[in-house]
Amino acid sequence: MDLKDLHVFCEVARRSGFAAASLEIGTTPAHISKRIAILESELGVRLFHRTTRRVVITEDGERAFQWAQRILDDANAMSEAFSSAKKQPSGLIRVATSMRLGREHVAPILSALGKRHPRLEVWLELLDRRVDLIAESFDLDIRVGDPTQPQLIAHRMVESRRILCASPRYLKKRGAPRTVGELADHECLLYRERNQPFGVWRLSGPRGIESVKVTSRFSSNHSDVVRGWCLDDKGICLLSVWDIAQPLLDGRVLRVLPSHHERADIWAMTSTRSAGSAKVGLCVEYLKKQLLQGPHALNTRADGWEGRPVSGRVPAIKP
Numbered sequence: 001m002d003l004k005d006l007h008v009f010c011e012v013a014r015r016s017g018f019a020a021a022s023l024e025i026g027t028t029p030a031h032i033s034k035r036i037a038i039l040e041s042e043l044g045v046r047l048f049h050r051t052t053r054r055v056v057i058t059e060d061g062e063r064a065f066q067w068a069q070r071i072l073d074d075a076n077a078m079s080e081a082f083s084s085a086k087k088q089p090s091g092l093i094r095v096a097t098s099m100r101l102g103r104e105h106v107a108p109i110l111s112a113l114g115k116r117h118p119r120l121e122v123w124l125e126l127l128d129r130r131v132d133l134i135a136e137s138f139d140l141d142i143r144v145g146d147p148t149q150p151q152l153i154a155h156r157m158v159e160s161r162r163i164l165c166a167s168p169r170y171l172k173k174r175g176a177p178r179t180v181g182e183l184a185d186h187e188c189l190l191y192r193e194r195n196q197p198f199g200v201w202r203l204s205g206p207r208g209i210e211s212v213k214v215t216s217r218f219s220s221n222h223s224d225v226v227r228g229w230c231l232d233d234k235g236i237c238l239l240s241v242w243d244i245a246q247p248l249l250d251g252r253v254l255r256v257l258p259s260h261h262e263r264a265d266i267w268a269m270t271s272t273r274s275a276g277s278a279k280v281g282l283c284v285e286y287l288k289k290q291l292l293q294g295p296h297a298l299n300t301r302a303d304g305w306e307g308r309p310v311s312g313r314v315p316a317i318k319p
Contacts, residue, residue, distance in 0.1 A: 001042055003075055006068040008035045009047065013065045014136060017055050073273060089279040090119035097142035100223050100243065101266075102126040105298060106142055109290040113283065120279060128221045133271045139280050141269040142287070144240060149269070157288045158266040160300045164203075164256040165244050166236040173233075176256055180210040183257075187235030190219035191226040201238055205260035240264050245302035255303060266291065266298065 011021040018029040018036075025032070040047050047061035057065065079091055097106050102124060110122050125131075131141050133152060147154035166176075170187075177183050180203055190199060202211045218229050223243050230237040231247060236256055247253045268287065274280045291298050 001039075003072065005035050005039045006072055008032055009039055010065065010068050010072065010137070012036060012048065012055065013057050013061065016057075077277075088119055089117050089282055090121075091279060092121040092123060093140070093279050093283055094123045094125070094138045095140045095142065095283070096125045096127055096131045096136075096138045098144065099126045099128060101142065101144065105291060105296050106287065108296045109287055109294065110283075112290070112294075113286050116286075117282075133269065134273065139270065139274045139277065140283060143267045143269055144264050145267075146263065146265070147267050147269060152269045152271060155268040155270070155284050155288070156265055157268050157284075158291050158298055158300060160240055160242060160264050160266060160298065162238050162240050162262040162264045163244070163258075163303055164236055164238055164260065165230060165248060165253040166256050167231060167233045167253055168251075169233045170230075170235060171254060171256070177236075180205065180212050180257065180260060183212050183214055183236065186214075187218070188214035188216045189226045189229050189235045189237040190214070190216050191223055191237065191239060192219070192221050201262065203257070203260040203262055205257070210260075238262065241303050242298035242300050245299040248302045258303075 008021065008025065011024050012018060012032060015021050015024065018032040022029045022032045036047060043060075043064060045060040045064070046058050047064055049056040049058060076091060095106065095110065103126060107124055110124060114120055114122055125138075130143070131138050133139075133141055142157070144160075164183075174186060177186055180201075183201065188201070199214060200211060201214055202209055216235055218226075218234050220226050220229075223239055226237050227239060227244060227247065229235065230239075230244075231252055237244070237253075241248075244253060248255070268284050270280060270284070290296060
């Protein structure tokens with residue numbers, strides 16, 4: 001039995017289609033269909049129900065999928081065991097993360113990791129949704145916010161938080177809110193990152209955690225867009241401090257309710273299947289080190305959090 005055929009089969013099962021699997025693997029639907037037919041012949045069972053519109057996995061296919069995943073995992077573990085013995089991490093590592101974090105920070109860090117370990121292959125996918133690590137066969141998911149899936153293993157990478165900011169012109173026109181409740185009367189630029197609650201801000205402050213339902217004419221799933229609207233005087237944003245750091249440092253935006261924030265640490269999530277992988281452990285440690293102090297590190301100090309030194313002027317609007 002060809003391991004490549006098992007890989008093809010798993011991609012078809014995950015994506016419920018020959019065309020989608022062929023795009024992922026880099027071949028044609030006809031080739032995918034041929035390899036599945038060969039595997040079905042070898043196993044003596046039908047793995048998929050095929051129609052003109054979709055491909056549906058059969059009951060035997062479900063059982064075969066579980067076996068195939070275990071076989072491929074064991075084959076990868078065997079390869080990694082010998083490469084680890086030679087101190088040369090090798091093979092593919094699949095990483096998922098959100099768009100701006102991935103584009104400006106994770107991607108260049110993984111590029112540097114690839115230079116250090118030339119036998120390591122990297123697949124990075126930037127998504128505006130939370131991935132299913134096991135079903136979608138990812139090794140790592142780099143997330144913002146508290147981990148909520150107890151079946152996964154969470155590695156805290158960077159301590160961070162989201163803060164409220166607005167442009168000086170907006171605050172001059174509308175005034176600064178004096179309480180969390182007054183945010184409901186303002187234009188609040190809504191940014192939904194992956195599975196974060198939409199339109200409800202839960203802020204920690206001197207009175208503990210306070211929630212407020214906010215509304216706006218402007219909302220997006222991309223922080224670059226929300227930051228741009230904030231700079232364009234459209235309203236108050238709630239973004240990770242590293243996401244708004246430069247406009248904050250140069251005075252283009254000001255802190256709003258500076259005693260309030262929302263916790264937003266950076267986490268690397270792995271499945272128990274990937275937790276023992278040497279290359280995954282290497283990737284987690286390298287990402288953590290570089291996100292904290294490398295050339296592509298996250299600036300989590302731009303608001304003077306916990307009295308840490310700040311370079312540049314960081315004014316805050318007081319009520």
